[in-house]
Amino acid sequence: MQRFLIWLWRLAPPVLLLVLAAGMLLFPLQLSELVGSISPGCTFRRLTGLECPGCGGTRALRALISGEPWAALRFNPFIIAALPILLTEYIRSWRIYFHPETAAQPRSRAYCILLQLFAAATILWGIGRNLV
DSSP states (O other), X not given: OHHHHHXXXXXXXXXXXXXXXXXXXXXXXXXXXXXXXXXXXXXXXXXXXXXXXXXXXXXXXXXXXXXXXXXXXXXXXXXXXXXXXXXXXXXXXXHHHHOGGXXXXXXXXXXXHHHHHHHHHHHHHHHHHHHO
């Protein structure tokens, strides 16, 4: 039984992604409403009145689910551009969690530079969107 639970736990992330993908194809309006209903809103904006780098991300995700990529870009283009990096890091952390021996494998220099540029771009986006 314990092996089954461990096996089930290992399959949870990819199954969740498949369910989300299937939901996007089969029930986009219902999935969009679900995402909107479970979103807590932006605490940073509530406290400071300023937009964080992720503000509009939920609306952008809802627009993507509904098949409106241009609307998603209007809500938050940075989040849309960051999705491949975020997904790559999610998959990497999931792999390291289940196979700790792979954590010893270093990232390539180019990838590390990409992550540093992403961090800098996040900060600049957060500052810049409040200045305009």
